[in-house]
Amino acid sequence: MAQPSSSSAMTSSPLRGTKRKADEMIAPRRIRALHEDVVNKIAAGEIIVAPVHALKELIENAVDAGSTSLEILVKDGGLKLLQITDNGCGIDKDDMVILCERFTTSKLKSFEDLTSIGTYGFRGEALASISHIAHLTVTTKTAESSCAWKAQYAGGKLAPLKPGQNAEPKACAGRQGTQITVEDLFYNVPTRRRAFRSASEEYSKIAEQVGKYAVHCKGVAFSCKKHGEAGAGIAVPATATVRDRIRMVHNSAIANELIAFEVANEQYGFKADGLVSNANYSGKRTTLLLFINHRSVESSAIKRAVEQTYSMFLPKGGKPFVYLSLEIDPARVDVNVHPTKREVNFLNEDEIVELICGEVRTRLGSVDTSRTFMTQSLLGGGKTPSISKVTTLPEDSDSTPLPTSKRPSTAKAGTQKLYENNLVRTDAKSRKITAMLPQAHHPSSPSREPTSDGMQYEYTDKEATTCRLTTIKELRASVREEMHNELSDVYSNHTFIGIVDERRRVVAMQGGVRLFLVDYGLVAAEYFYQLGLTDFGNFGCIRFATPLALRELLEIGVAQARALEAANDSGFVDWDEVVPAVEQQLLSRRAMLAEYFALEISEEGEVLTLPLLLKGYMPSLGKLPNFLLRLGPHVDWDDEKACFQSFLRELASFYVPEALPAPLIEGEEDEDVKNRRIEIGWAVENVLFPAFKSRLVSTRSLLKGTIEVANLKGLYRVFERC
Template sequence: MASGSTEDDPAGAGTKRKADDSLSDSQPAKRIRALDPDVVNKIAAGEIIVAPVHALKELIENAVDAGSTSIEILAKEGGLKLLQITDNGCGIQKDDLVLLCERHTTSKITSFEDLTSISTYGFRGEALASISHIAHLTVTTKTKDSNLAWRAHYQDGRLASPKPGQPAEPKGVAGRPGTQITVADLFYNVPTRRRAFRSPADEFNKIIDMVGRYAIHCKGVGFTCKKAGESSTSLSVQAHATVNDRIRQIYGASVANELISFKATDDRWGFQADGLVTNANYHIKKTTLLLFINHRSVESPVIKKAVEQTYSAYLPKGGHPFAYLNLEIDPARVDVNVHPTKREVHFLNEDEIVQAICQEIETKLSEVDASRTFMTQTLLPGAGPLDPSPPPDSLKPQTSYAASGRTPAKNPASLVRTDTTERKLTSMFTYTPGSSKASKFGDRADEPLSKPENIEYQTSDKEPTLCRLRSVKALRAEVREKMHTELTEIFSTHTFVGIVDEQRRLAAIQGGIKLYLIDYGHTCFEYFYQLGLTDFGNFGSIKFNPPLNVEELVRMAAKTERNGLEGTDRDFDVDRVVRKVVSRLIERREMLLEYFSFEVSAAGDLFSIPLLVKGYTPALAKLPRFLLRLGPNVQWDEEQPCFETFLRELATFYVPEQLPAIPGGEGGHREEDIPEQVRGRRQHVRWAVENIFFPAFKARLVATEGLMKGGVLEVANLKGLYRVFERC
């Protein structure tokens, strides 16, 4: 039987049906029905209020929105038994109390378009409604113009009577201006969720952490937090306290004494940021990041990782910083409604903004690095060599060395070159003055091996667009799923050594105490593909004036392709191929222009192609083949495969081409046989590889498993070499 209770099935409907069982012909199809509103509301409540700290966060934000200067918090059993927040804000009108806990009732917005300019914490009207479905909620409030306070009780989003037989309408009581919200027996009707909490102490620690974050950020607002039944407060911050004083009070003097302030702003990306970060004298085992975006406490793994990478050059291995970052972005560039608990937000030009902030932090760190303090173990006079197994940290004597004085001894096997201003491998490939080659080719010996392209750019007034396409988000998620964590870390902290072979597109980098050979062609392909996903819909454009004829370019590539084939493969119809490719590009021209800045006219003229990165122009000799490959290699009929295949072809087009070997090397060409145009292209590619591509890999490349297999080779390990030299 497919389902149902039988004599042989005492468990009834709980018995699983085997895979090869078929439904009985008499079994009716299950009908689709609407869930009971109470079930819907409880599901929504479970998404928004995950733990007591999430309820508290919503209540704190409401209190700050109300203009409060004093917020008092009381918790019992980690907020599960009781969570009470009292503020001195503007209060709630009596007539509004009937709507207070209904879902999607708010004073913050009136239309969906208001989300593009939202500047308050709350806006959806779901917090109190959700709490009322999973707890007993009481609100006592008094406005400045009211003669008395009003108290109301709520259950399942509606006014409820405080006791059986009593009316549910708000009741007048004595009270002070402001609002007091009491949440009792949180998750009383969701026993599974309530049993999942480990201990009240853990939940209270989370509450203290959240209150501390808002206490540091909300200038001019005083906070107190304590456990019910205790006379002393667990946290108390005065309204007039400065940000430094608040950090000192919450996180201790060891953090506050090492803080440096920074500011960053850029009108082009529509943001301004300020904050406090610790200098190189302070480090802890785990990064503490207090991040506020448009004054909302949020989390961002991207920003956290970028800050950690910035500090990696200043802190010892395993050391992490403390950082408070207040980031204000033009509300039109921020999507605040991407997470049920508002824990995350998405915003445009994330990479550029994060890079600007981290550059400012690094500048500040380099300015104060002269006062850095190092800690090392010392030996008593006459003591023998150190034991290879060090004693516990608590038993280690510590000595401080100022940077201007003595420095601790270092293990020679760990002495590696990390100064990127030192001479690169690339600079060693040059002619020496007076050599036969230098005299033969005259001034050519003084040519630089790398130099930037002379490119003119124009700024567009086009507003950046926020990508909401599920297909693009799915492609981004695929990249993250394939991430190779160790290799990503190597790229994010590497030191560029130099280009090794332009013909095979090989470069050397140093990662820690290891030397790696990188296939920068393969790596650039991964980078440009990821860049296409990140900047989707916001590409610049390389314009052609006069425009190019698509048909001529595709025909040129098709003939070249045919000439490279052998036998019967050379019999394909060039005209037919050209017609199909050109017609497909013209047919999809609106989509290509909107998403990729790829402009083709109805007459078949090519006006522009996507610009992925400034300072580098792809080899336009590859343009005909790029256009030809767009025909058969792009899956035009399905959205996600179409975007993926197009971006992969675009990445292939942007990858630097293989160049002739330099004169004098193995397989090298004679200097006089290398055209002037190729020599200039080599200079531009060298410059781009060192100054654009590898810095970009360091800042934003997600190294994938495929890149680890085919694009990276470890060629040296300093510790291994040191052991070899020790034996010599």
């Protein structure tokens, strides 16, 4: 018999997994309901992705039951056996019939209860999901019961413990509490089971999850061990403090370097406390134990903000340890956004994160008086530099550092040699190249820093307002979308070197082993624009002792613009109509300018206040007439989003340090210009660039203003050939 061709065979019997083409669809497929078993397995796959997720659900149920002791037993990474025993309130025998049915729970009665949820579990899906993909056995005893009851479940229903028996729970001996045994996880989902690479990897994930709850759940004892081993991998007594729990779960090196913090805010309805590592500890990766309303969750936004905060205190590549417990008004939190409740949404996330990071930053700064560094001692005789560990002291301390001979040495015979092409300067306070040059040509030297920015600061009781404008949120999001990761790392870890060209507004800064020339005017413009978005509606005020006449300022701006127009041989503007038009534009929007931008103009046309964006830095008031004049034609007053964006861009341009002419021969330069040169030089080094380091989101637009001019490793390769 002739064999059919491959093409005919394919047509008559399509291979499994082959996509059907449109011309092969003879008729539309009928829509039918999935079988209940398929539905349940799909749902189980969303809740229980790995053994660690099953254990997380069981731990949360045990803690909800009021347990003070949890014992966990694991075999083959939880795939063969996962058992948890607690001493909680137990489960009533009458409830065991529906224990593993979907959406059966004792913690939720109506949908409105979700707004005040105060327990870990609430949807009643955990045990149901486990029973569909594993062999589940529950043994439980309540305080009122004279004996324990044991039941087995399959597919959400009671199943016989042995073939031929009925499925009803059986009486047995047992202590108060509940023991849940999960065997052969994913036995009926072979593709999921084959996806796990090794039992040891799954156990490490389980140990990490148990460790998180062991740290957070005060008053609860935890024990976790592998099946067949005598000792427990994790053992934490109920009486241990949080610091001791971290010591037992992690190590003493972390526990010894922790500082406590606490912050609360009634406006945003939250309070937070925790333990964070100080500057002496530096790990290879960030360890973040985050609990929101006592639920272990993950948050990339919080993790990113914490790492940004620590970038000012740790060496490049160093990561912190953070335990953070955040309690938020349940009405402000939506915990029902992820099947495994791994993520939550809450109101005022940006504001809350900023307050927490601000408190952490304050605590780190206040205790960082004994930070240890690895320093290089350059000794004579051509010997290899030795490495020693010293303690840095506060600048105002009367103590003297230990002599070199008495410093505790950490050098070992097997210590890896540090090559010169990998050594970088990390202390921004060390001597700079500008200190070696004549001060007449480099007035920004620290010895000539200004004593004040010329302002007297007063603090008011005005509470910060929450910006709920969609347009501002969209503008903030657009900044985050334009973020350049590599450039952000350079600016957040840079070391300022000095001003190179004041006329072109160029400075030199070091990023790791690379040297950059930076257009600080361009960077300042982006920074002040972002600052305007972040502090929108909450600006401080620069209040004039004597109000300034708006019309006179506009006339000065017109005179400056006319002079510039004459120099450029252009004459397309009717300047006689500009002043009244711009004046009317600003006066008609006085209320909005005062509320959103802290720019107060009286009904009589007097400028009372200007927005204060950065404490310690005063913009040049010589730019004020041009700034006010540009608010007329260069701000889109008809569209809300465009208005806010263009206004903040103009405000940022006003705040950018002005370009100064090249310094003249000493004694021939105007005194005001010379003083302003000193002020700008000091502010760029001590105010602006530290602010860039802590708060700037480096966008792609800054690439054209940041040029790499040298690379230490590249220079070494060049000189090695010489």
